[in-house]
Amino acid sequence: DGGITQSPKYLFRKEGQNVTLSCEQNLNHDAMYWYRQDPGQGLRLIYYSQIVNDFQKGDIAEGYSVSREKKESFPLTVTSAQKNPTAFYLCASSIGGKIDPQHFGDGTRLSIL
Amino acid sequence: SQQGEEDPQALSIQEGENATMNCSYKTSINNLQWYRQNSGRGLVHLILIRSNEREKHSGRLRVTLDTSKKSSSLLITASRAADTASYFCATDLKAAGNKLTFGGGTRVLVKP
Numbered sequence: 001d002g003g004i005t006q007s008p009k010y011l012f013r014k015e016g017q018n019v020t021l022s023c024e025q026n027l028n029h030d031a032m033y034w035y036r037q038d039p040g041q042g043l044r045l046i047y048y049s050q051i052v053n054d055f056q057k058g059d060i061a062e063g064y065s066v067s068r069e070k071k072e073s074f075p076l077t078v079t080s081a082q083k084n085p086t087a088f089y090l091c092a093s094s095i096g097g098k099i100d101p102q103h104f105g106d107g108t109r110l111s112i113l
Numbered sequence: 114s115q116q117g118e119e120d121p122q123a124l125s126i127q128e129g130e131n132a133t134m135n136c137s138y139k140t141s142i143n144n145l146q147w148y149r150q151n152s153g154r155g156l157v158h159l160i161l162i163r164s165n166e167r168e169k170h171s172g173r174l175r176v177t178l179d180t181s182k183k184s185s186s187l188l189i190t191a192s193r194a195a196d197t198a199s200y201f202c203a204t205d206l207k208a209a210g211n212k213l214t215f216g217g218g219t220r221v222l223v224k225p
Contacts, residue, residue, distance in 0.1 A: 004155075033212070042201055043156075043215040058212065090155055099144055099205060102213065104155030 002027045006091050006105035012113045013078065013085060021076045021108045023091035032074035033092040033102065036060060043090065049074055050097075078110065086111050119202060119219040127224050132189040134219040136202030137182075143205045145178060145185050146213065150199045159187075159200075192223045 004025045013019045025032065031050050035043040045058030049068040063082025068074055074093075078085045089108045094100040120135045136145070144163045148156040162169045162178045162185065169176050175188040189196055199220045203213040 006155075035215075040217075040220075042217040045212055045214075048212055092156075099161070101146065101158035101161060102148075102156070102203075104157070106155045107153070 004091060004093055004103055004105035006089075006108050008108060009106070011108055011110045013110060014113050016080045018077055018079050019110070021078070021089055021091075021110070023074045023076065023105060025072050025074075025093045025103075027093055027103060028071070029093035029103070030071070030096050031094045031100070032068065033094075034058075034064070034066065034074070034076045035090045035092065037088040037090060037107075039088075046076065046089075119200070119216045121219060122217070123220045123222070125222045125224065126192055128192060128194055130192055132192050132196070132221055132223070134187050134200055134221070136185045136187070136204075136216055138185075138202075138204045139183065141207045142180075143207055145176075145205070146203045147174075147176060147185075147187050148201045148203060148215075150201065150218070152198075156201065189221075192221075194223050194225045197221060197223045 007022045033048040034046040036046055037043050044060050046064050047055050047058055047066040049055035052068055052071050055066050055068050063079055065077045091105045092102040094102045118137050126132050142164055146161045147159045149159055150156045160171050160176050162176050173190045178185045199218040201215050201218045203215045
């Protein structure tokens, strides 16, 4: 079955450490997205990519970095510059532009040790 | 604040009742989407309504859009315990490039 796989499901970060969240899709979608969700809140866009080797900052990109070297992969690195990284991180993909429904992975929950 | 704001923030109903939630937005949109999120899971797309449409149906779901009031509503008829989830609207702003803006969600509890 086609879908989006996020790993790991749970991740713990130490002070000063960078951590990378994985997102892989086999839907052959061009566009991919990373969102952050805080408890009881909606989603805020971190980064998005419409095509391989290209990505744009979303509303809260500071302290995060991404790469899009392959169509099926869009990893997110939470750097030590992100002072409040504890959140639920969701990856999504869509066929193309924003009119297309987004398909979501089941998220990674990041906590601080 | 986020573009889409859902109302109410939380809703508790009995199985078999209808659930209605609303989404308001501030600027012009191309389309509006509704998503469902079960606890601890990713979002699932429910329905998309374009700015030139007024109403759409999908199974027990009915979505309306009033662009003059900048609002949309999602109605779930004959609710079931399995409908317990958070529901989010996502707006496709004309001025926002290739991205959606999500609201804060309505948490729906359907009691058996």
